[in-house]
Amino acid sequence: MIPSYDKIHLRFKLNGSSYDKESLKEVSYSLIKEGEAYEKIIGDFLLDWLDDKESVEVKTSGSTGTPKVISVSKQAMVHSALATGNYFKLSPGDRALHCLPTNFIAGKMMLVRAMILGLELDMVAPSRLPAYDDQVVYDFCAMIPMQVKDNLERLKNIKTLIVGGAAFPATLMPFIQDLPGNVYATYGMTETLSHIAVKPLNHLKKAAHFQVLEGIDISQDERGCLVIDAPDLMVEKLVTNDIVELYSDKEFDVLGRIDNVINSGGVKLFPEQIEAKLDSNIGQRFFISSEEDEVLGEKVILVVEKDDSSITPSTFKVLDKFEKPKAVYVLEQFEETISGKIRRKNTLELLKKHSKQKPLI
Template identity: 60%
Template sequence: MTPKFDKIHLKFKLNGIHYNHEELKEIAYSLVKEGDDYEQVIGNFLLDWIDDKDHVLVNTSGSTGLPKTIMLKKQAMVNSAIMTGDFFGLQPGDKALHCLPSQYIAGKMMLVRAMILGLELDLVSPSTIPAYDNLKHYDFCAMIPLQLKNSLQRLAHIKTLIVGGASVSKVLKSKLYNVKAKVFETYGMTETVSHIAVRQLNRNSDNAHFQVLRDIQISTDDRSCLIIDAKKLSDEKIITNDIVEMISKTEFDIIGRFDNMINSGGVKLFPELIEAKLQGKIETRFFITSEADKDLGQKVVLVLESDSNMLEPSVFENLKKFEVPKSVYHISKFIQTETGKLQRQKTLEAILGTS
């Protein structure tokens, strides 16, 4: 029987203390009134969760457009929590670490999973270097890639860790092979109530594909973009701008974003695929994008997070003719969302002085 959103699991604990519905309201008020900034956000969400409404308002991160506020049904969030719990085998009484910002769906869902599944949840500040007790055993944790990168030597006592909010670089993936924790990359968005698919990044998973959670159906449109049919999460099918390769009815690989695609002289190019070829050849962070060209329509450009745009020609030796950047730009710091997602267009506009 699926639990309802107005029920709090008997084994749920927050920072080691059990709270029922009324007690949770009191601690939420306390967090809002006396807590640190991140605790105030948590307190406000808890108050929204236990009120009489059947929905909550959630902010999107704005990684691919303007940030916006959308309405999510609380029962859909419960259903998502159960899907995740089933996939990872989470049990009442399991211990979880919450180190994400709770303004966004990923952080909110850590709280919902704990309340619905009966997890014992520890809260720490959502910094880029999470300050948690790395000698305490945790069954479950979620991080963004930068937090994972900064915690590589401190994961021995985490059983399962999911990472999302931004793409996981090839370099970071290479450092996960000997990590004891099982690390999974997630795929999802606010509209899908957090992730709807995962793939393991370590433990002999070089060829792992994204695997959908139960009750999720996937297909593609005429652009080869992913369509998500998740009746327990959304009343309507969700049409994404993510170009995918369907491996099976339940597995897929991401090729790139449709809105990132470059048409250079009639050749369709995907920045993400070019970036993969350049991984390990450029020491600084970088990304591929495009700008207008009178002859080609669009031309490929490379943007470096650096104080210089100087690169050896050998960096591009594995690229095809149309993939080779026509210009190399640099900027001291990329523009990102609060969740660490790269904002390609805004970064390029900052360099070119356009808007």
């Protein structure tokens, strides 16, 4: 039987204490009235979840456009929680760590999974260095790449770690291979109620691709972009702007966003793939973009935050001929979303006013 959103699992615990629906409301009021800033947000969401409405409002991150608020079905969020629980074989009484902001869907879904699956959830303030007890064994946790990078020595007691919010950096891959637990990259967005696909990142015997969760079907449109059919999560199919390579009707890899594709001299280039190659060669934040060129149509450019003069010709030896930037621009600070993602279009607008061009030696 599929659980209903208005029921709290009997095994659910929050910071070590058991709660039913009424006592959880009381805790929510207390968090709003007396809690820290992140606890007030958790309290607000829990009250929304526990009211009589069939939907809740969630905010998109704004990484690819203007942030907006959308209404999503609570029962659809239950289905998302069940799909995650089934894939990772989570059981009632398993212990989970919540260290993400609850402003956005990833943080909200950690709470929903706990309430629906009967997890024992420990919540701490979301930060680069979450203040959790790293001697405690956790069955499940979600982080963003920045948290993984800054807490590599503290992850040994997490059995299943999912990482999302941004592409997993290639530079981190060697450091997670010896972790005893399993680390997965996730693919998803607010509209899909967190991840709809996961990809193993360590303990691999062969190359891995994103694998969709149960109840998800995928295809491509005429542009080569991913189309997601998830009737339990969304009313309509979702056509994304992510160009993908399909390996089966359940497996795919993301090549890049169609809005970012560069056509340079007739060669189609994906900035995300170029960035992955450069990741270990550039110390500060950066991204690849383009600008108009009379000969090539578009030429590749590199945009760097806070120049530290570490970029030399050898930086680009890992790139193919057409991938190498024709110009490097430096900005003091990138535009970013609340969750820390770079807003490329907004940052490119800043180039016109505040950038300085770094000579290519």
